[in-house]
Amino acid sequence: xxxxxxxxxxxxxxxxxxxxxxxxxxxxxxxxxxxxxxxxxxxxxxxxxxxxxxxxxxxxxxxxxxxxxxxxxxxxxxxxxxxxxxxxxxxxxxxxxxxxxxxxxxxxxxxxxxxxxxxxxxxxxxxxxxxxxxxxxxxxxxxxxxxxxxxxxxxxxxxxxxxxxxxxxxxxxxxxxxxxxxxxxxxxxxxxxxxxxxxxxxxxxxxxxxxxxxxxxxxxxxxxxxxxxxxxxxxxxxxxxxxxxxxxxxxxxxxxxxxxxxxxxxxxxxxxx
Numbered sequence: 001x002x003x004x005x006x007x008x009x010x011x012x013x014x015x016x017x018x019x020x021x022x023x024x025x026x027x028x029x030x031x032x033x034x035x036x037x038x039x040x041x042x043x044x045x046x047x048x049x050x051x052x053x054x055x056x057x058x059x060x061x062x063x064x065x066x067x068x069x070x071x072x073x074x075x076x077x078x079x080x081x082x083x084x085x086x087x088x089x090x091x092x093x094x095x096x097x098x099x100x101x102x103x104x105x106x107x108x109x110x111x112x113x114x115x116x117x118x119x120x121x122x123x124x125x126x127x128x129x130x131x132x133x134x135x136x137x138x139x140x141x142x143x144x145x146x147x148x149x150x151x152x153x154x155x156x157x158x159x160x161x162x163x164x165x166x167x168x169x170x171x172x173x174x175x176x177x178x179x180x181x182x183x184x185x186x187x188x189x190x191x192x193x194x195x196x197x198x199x200x201x202x203x204x205x206x207x208x209x210x211x212x213x214x215x216x217x218x219x220x221x222x223x224x225x226x227x228x229x230x231x232x233x234x235x236x237x238x239x240x241x242x243x244x245x246x247x248x249x250x251x252x253x254x255x256x257x258x259x260x261x262x263x264x265x266x267x268x269x270x271x272x273x
Contacts (some may be wrong), residue, residue, distance in 0.1 A: 029066040029076070032152040033057055034114075036124050038228045040151075041159050041204040044093070044135050046077055052093035052135040054124045056161035056197050067152045072107030074098060082106070084137025086118035093122065093135045103137075111147040115140050123148045129207040129227050131163055131197060160201035162272070166194050167206070167242070170269040174242075174258075176208060182221040183213070183250070183258045200272045203234040203245050215244065215260035222250055222258045232260075240268030 034044040036054070043057040044065070057063060066076035075082040081098040085091050098104060102117030109115040114122040120137030127148070138148075166188055167174040175186035176193035188194060197207040205227060206213040212233050214225035227233065234245035241263055242250040249263035250270075 029069070031064050031155045032067045033059075033063050033155060033157075034065055034067075034075075035151045035153050036127070037149040037151055038127060039124065039129055039205070040229050041161065041199050042124075042129065042207075043153075043159075046095050050080070050095040052082070052095075054133045054135055055131055056163050057159035057199075058161055059155065059158055064155055068106050070108075072105060074104050075106045084116055084118075084120045084122065086120060086137075090125065090134065090136045090138075091120065093137060109140070111144060112149045113140065113144070113147045114150045121148065122150055126210065127227065128210040129197070129205070129212055130210045133210075158201065159199045159204070161197065161199050163197045164195045165198070166273055167196060167198070167237075168269075168271045168273060174270075176224060181223045183223070184256045185252065185258075198235070198272075203236040205233050206235050215248070215250070217260075218248070219259050219261060222260065237270045237272060239266075240270050242268075242270045 035042060035057070039054065041057050042054050043063040045053050045055040046062045047053055055063075065082070068075060077095045080095040081104045082093055083096045083101070083103045084093045085103045103120070105117040106114055109121075116137065119140050121140040123136060123138040125134040125136060168188070169185040172185035173188035173191060173194040174183060174196070175191035176183055178193065186194060193208065195208070198204060207227070209224060211224040212227035213222055213235065214233055215222050216232055231245035236243055243263060244260065247263065248260045249268070250258045251261045251264070253259050
């Protein structure tokens, strides 16, 4: 009896070791967040129903994936796999039990798109910066004029994100003026468009109304435009100045309109809450 128990114990231990040896096949892959290149700081996020949405990066487990290697493979979300089936026009990306279908198999294709084996390429609906926008599998077009590129970003790249939050200018708030598409300081309590999504710990986009705060040329007013990853849309607050990544600052003109200009000496009035 003792010998039989010893044999059974050894067999069980061997099975456990075998299972442990098989696990690292995917668990050894690096943990990443998935970010559309024109919306850095927004991460594919799996909601409670297993459906993918695009939301401000927080580093939470619902934004962590394990990427396929350079030769392609499954996009892991915990013990599940991400799938976009070849169904309809906007099939949502969702977390499902792993299988062998082509909708589970992803690779970065010759146009740098994240494509699966049923001809679907990952996109954000309307390339919108809106919180909770759908992430879906669009049909991959060979003559695609604007291929959507995704970045596998290490989870070590942390984003201290705020959503629906103000940006203070002294006792007032940064506010978008719908008539004319420009910004100025306005009353925090009454301004209708004074809530934004942004990161406080690194240069990044300031997002609102599915768009991003932009200023393309010197002396141009700050405005809301289509989001991209250029330096004119990467903002931070340094010494109290709202500064773009190309070293220019948002300064009020005589009428209070915020324009992009050379940064002044001294300390400004901008601050994150």
